[in-house]
Amino acid sequence: MEINDQASGERKLECSDVTKCFQLLESILDGELGDSGKEILKDKLAKCQPCFEHFHLEEAIRDVLKTKCTKQPVPTELADSIRQMIKEGK
Amino acid sequence: MSEVQRRKYSQEEKTAIFDGEFMPHIDSMYNFAFRLTFDEDDAKDLVQDTYMKAFRFINSFEQGTNAKAWLFRILKNSFINEYRKKSKQPAKVDYQEVETFYNSDDVDYQSTTDLRAESVKDMLGDEISNALNALAVDFRTVIILADLEGFTYEEMAKILDIPIGTVRSRLHRARNLLKDQLKGYAQSMGYNTDEEEED
Numbered sequence: 486m487e488i489n490d491q492a493s494g495e496r497k498l499e500c501s502d503v504t505k506c507f508q509l510l511e512s513i514l515d516g517e518l519g520d521s522g523k524e525i526l527k528d529k530l531a532k533c534q535p536c537f538e539h540f541h542l543e544e545a546i547r548d549v550l551k552t553k554c555t556k557q558p559v560p561t562e563l564a565d566s567i568r569q570m571i572k573e574g575k
Numbered sequence: 576m577s578e579v580q581r582r583k584y585s586q587e588e589k590t591a592i593f594d595g596e597f598m599p600h601i602d603s604m605y606n607f608a609f610r611l612t613f614d615e616d617d618a619k620d621l622v623q624d625t626y627m628k629a630f631r632f633i634n635s636f637e638q639g640t641n642a643k644a645w646l647f648r649i650l651k652n653s654f655i656n657e658y659r660k661k662s663k664q665p666a667k668v669d670y671q672e673v674e675t676f677y678n679s680d681d682v683d684y685q686s687t688t689d690l691r692a693e694s695v696k697d698m699l700g701d702e703i704s705n706a707l708n709a710l711a712v713d714f715r716t717v718i719i720l721a722d723l724e725g726f727t728y729e730e731m732a733k734i735l736d737i738p739i740g741t742v743r744s745r746l747h748r749a750r751n752l753l754k755d756q757l758k759g760y761a762q763s764m765g766y767n768t769d770e771e772e773e774d
Contacts, residue, residue, distance in 0.1 A: 508743070508747075511747060512743070515727075515728065516727070517728055542692045542695065543750070545692040545693075546695055546753065546754065546757075547722050548696070549696065549698060550703060550707070550718065550723060551722055551723065553699070553700040553703045553704075554703055554704050554707065554723060555700050555704045556606060557605065557609045557615075559601060559602050559606075560605075563601065563605065563623070566623065567598075567601075567626045570623065570626075570627060571593070571626070571627065571630050574627070
């Protein structure tokens with residue numbers, strides 16, 4: 486089953502160190518490696534099919550959490566009541 | 576909260592910090608509180624309580640440092656100490672139990688999941704929210720902090736009072752549990768089957 490890339494045939498189908506690679510990919514996705522992560526990422530995704538698939542799934546999950554999780558509107562009176570309580574507490 | 580009292584702020588400074596650095600986070604704070612308690616009144620109380628504490632201990636807040644992380648830490652501690660006990664929803668997993676059981680940093684990284692990125696992308700907001708809400712509170716919390724609020728591992732470590740390695744491993748476990756939840760939705764919608772046609 487292809488995932489949106491024709492070149493996946495060139496990737497190795499087994500990852501030699503899943504634990505290390507996946508941990509690295511997740512750190513990159515979480516923004517922990519800054520710019521240096523981008524180079525490592527390009528290399529990994531071009532060469533390793535399990536890394537490629539893991540990356541895209543993890544990316545999709547982060548993305549839907551960020552964009553689709555329903556937000557709860559803050560009760561309008563909450564900010565005022567906090568300010569009031571602090572004023573009274575002085 | 577840091578025990579070191581760096582300096583004393585004047586009344587004007589306190590008000591300026593409170594309005595300028597604390598209050599702008601009320602939206603995130605309320606949503607965090609709601610995702611912890613699943614109850615509007617409890618969430619309101621929790622946020623109110625957090626801001627009262629923040630004001631009372633404002634001298635231990637160092638201006639220019641991350642106010643949002645500081646506030647989240649107070650909120651999380653208030654939740655554990657007070658609201659957890661009286662919460663209408665009984666906690667599914669005891670906090671201490673989770674702490675000791677899940678704090679090991681050794682995590683099994685395996686590509687076992689047959690969930691596909693495409694089916695995740697097609698999911699509805701409600702399905703994502705429900706999947707998140709179904710997780711035990713400690714797993715839910717790390718996902719909220721990392722993905723919804725964008726905290727770094729280091730900030731999360733401070734908010735939760737756990738080492739960075741534990742943040743990383745707990746987050747990994749949390750996302751795996753979330754994948755299991757999402758897999759259920761994907762299967763029920765027929766995303767994961769090979770046959771395209773419906774019967």
